[in-house]
Amino acid sequence: TSEWQIGGRTLTSRFFLGTAAYPSPQVLKDAIQASGAQVVTMGLRRQLAHGTEASDFFALIQATGSHLLPNTAGCHTAREAITLAHMARELFDTSWIKLEVVGDAHTLQPDPFELLTAATQLVKDGFEVFPYCMDDLVSCQRLLDAGCSVLMPWGAPIGSGQGLVNPGALRTLRARLPGVPLIVDAGIGSPADAVQAMELGLDAVLLNSAVAHAVDPVRMARAFKLGIASGRLAFEAGVMPRQDMAVASTPVAGHPILL
Amino acid sequence: TSEWQIGGRTLTSRFFLGTAAYPSPQVLKDAIQASGAQVVTMGLRRQLAHGTEASDFFALIQATGSHLLPNTAGCHTAREAITLAHMARELFDTSWIKLEVVGDAHTLQPDPFELLTAATQLVKDGFEVFPYCMDDLVSCQRLLDAGCSVLMPWGAPIGSGQGLVNPGALRTLRARLPGVPLIVDAGIGSPADAVQAMELGLDAVLLNSAVAHAVDPVRMARAFKLGIASGRLAFEAGVMPRQDMAVASTPVAGHPILL
């Protein structure tokens, strides 16, 4: 529970929580509180579709004391996302924006090209851009070059609960971008996945479905709270090296290999 | 932090900690306290080799308020282990014994045959036997038939930090032995491994090297404390089902398969 900084704020929690798809507003509220999250994200597009209910929803979130991180979920082009980001800034009086520009309706993966276009413009417009991005180093480097100061690489397709499908990619990001806050966003299925991400040295975890779709969302929020704190502590404490008990390391013809 | 029963005792912690290989007695003491462990294990054979220091060591553990679970680490035959278990009962006034009968000096895996022989005798002699055993259902069933009421299947070779090398085997044990306390013992490398074990529905985790060999053992003990609590909560809260985003499930000639 040590302090860290992101986007000009000082936080103690490293758990960012999404607010979609909960069984009821009360469960959402209880889950936020159980999670200890200090930042919650909300899809503006989805809320706007609900008209007057949106303000009720926002009020509910405000009542928990969390910072709001509006997101552009549902946008498929840079233009749409930029427009929505500006609306979010006016409505919620925050320059933070979680920038989602989805490139495929099925996997909901980011579109690296539209995302970069949108991020470039929004940085110029004075936003603190949190880009939901792919996990490849070059795409991430381009977003940094465009002025982003934080990255949100995916762990797996949104809502899949598959965990970290390519942990090596996240390790590479951590190793090559040592000073950049990295928040894994999307794909986390259970606390074990979140702990793995934190042990890799990522700075925080954002998730939604894994709590909202749990049988008991409030208890699961508490589980993630503990897990994320555990993974951070483990990273700081220095994990023991893994030992191979079986076989010599140099490959020689006719000798077994490591797999 | 709900209560559970094992071997006639009621515990709140699900973290069992080993006491070997710490940098100093003080670090050990601090690690036990940071871990919240209510049960710690100690190798009698190793302690006896240290003569008068052994009682100091025991006093240190007693001072933490933890229950002592003596173990027979280093024994290679049922006879050795039985003798050592009786000595432990006299010395420490406890009928609990973590029964280790190692079958291979390199991997330190249990010997299923000698283990069963020793367990059978020790149950008859009135011990509460905690057998360090393989993860296969038939070996485990035999130990239950011999009167054991708890099982300690390995996760991976002792000291390897490889985590759960065969999670399917542990799932099978959980599914087929629903009422039996299962404590994963050996192989855990980091909290992510412990969380995975707890999410599988195992009842507790015993580990030693992952804390003792961490760069900062005391902080790592705290990391495991949180992780084990997280995994238990997640199990109770009901993890969301994982979704495949890619491909139809029925295999058809000429169509991709799931891997």
Added chain:
Amino acid sequence: TSEWQIGGRTLTSRFFLGTAAYPSPQVLKDAIQASGAQVVTMGLRRQLAHGTEASDFFALIQATGSHLLPNTAGCHTAREAITLAHMARELFDTSWIKLEVVGDAHTLQPDPFELLTAATQLVKDGFEVFPYCMDDLVSCQRLLDAGCSVLMPWGAPIGSGQGLVNPGALRTLRARLPGVPLIVDAGIGSPADAVQAMELGLDAVLLNSAVAHAVDPVRMARAFKLGIASGRLAFEAGVMPRQDMAVASTPVAGHPILL
């Protein structure tokens, strides 16, 4: 396609094929021929249940020119398996027996205890015992001590197609039992699994369901033939060492770990 010896015979193929559950006798016959298998296994108990059809079945196998390896599938005790092995020797005039003593009706895993009892007796009775066994080193060592000269560790539960659930265990067997013929038996789902086993330095692969339950069993038999030859060649050719592109190897507090 180099020669190797097992049980007193010289073979060129390293593919052992099971004969159960094919769509028709003709498909079985074609699959055996496509596989290039020189040894096929047949469950005596199942055949006996079919009365006169059994001899037709045996004739079909003989017509392919393959050696017959009778098996004791379906036996749950040493006694049953010993009796069946003796019947097999009389009926088929072979001292080879694939010894299966199943310890659990659900996973069909071997029973390490009954298996050892049966193997000990059958070796004394002059059989060439091919034990279907667990993948743990100690159980395997006991079977060798009992006089077995070949081992058939499982890859995964029979019929599951899960592949090698614990490749580290197989690597340990290969490393620690360098002169012993090791045939992975059960669990193989696709040629990728068989190639992995062969690259680990195992000597051969036995499978059944992966061919019999393929959409096109004959074509799948050919796929496995090529795959098994490929894996053996790769083992002999010396696989390149895998490189980590991401991160330093020594764990330090606050630095990412390898997973």
Added chain:
Amino acid sequence: TSEWQIGGRTLTSRFFLGTAAYPSPQVLKDAIQASGAQVVTMGLRRQLAHGTEASDFFALIQATGSHLLPNTAGCHTAREAITLAHMARELFDTSWIKLEVVGDAHTLQPDPFELLTAATQLVKDGFEVFPYCMDDLVSCQRLLDAGCSVLMPWGAPIGSGQGLVNPGALRTLRARLPGVPLIVDAGIGSPADAVQAMELGLDAVLLNSAVAHAVDPVRMARAFKLGIASGRLAFEAGVMPRQDMAVASTPVAGHPILL
């Protein structure tokens, strides 16, 4: 060994081989022949650096009867790659170009942005572009939109031998781009990796280090030849579905989950 079409040619082999880093020209020549590869790739930039030796090298490749696929390895910008591609067309009288635009000198991953720019131009210039690309669907779709008719997604970092670090991404490509030839390029370490790629339904495999860095490259080339044929046959034959032996599938609070 059935026929397939790519880039206007009809091939029987699905194995594309790289020509760098062999112990000697003779070993390279023997490896190409053992591989059965009908297409080999050559880095023009590297060859140009060798002056007159380049034509000897090209002559060696021509003598094997393989088609040449020149590549732009070592280029870091679209401009460099476009220039080199035009040089390759003049020198080797082929419109085929394996387009590599590397975005990071350490992982050698493709730069999705420069790659798209270069591909767009080269398609306009009449090339048959084989882009070495990331494995994400959106980047791949953009290359198709730019007029590419084949894709070469990576399996893992070049030269790492890590195999398929994200098989789910490749499955998604196969499922969503059913008519597009997909050739996995980079990262393959052993035949098991290549078989896995082919079982996923990819159309072919390109590799270099796994053969060149094997202890016996020629034998390894033969191993890959068999493995790639095996994987294709398995894909066509329809792999059996994998079975879970352990646990019910629907997650319920307090019940174990699938991992």
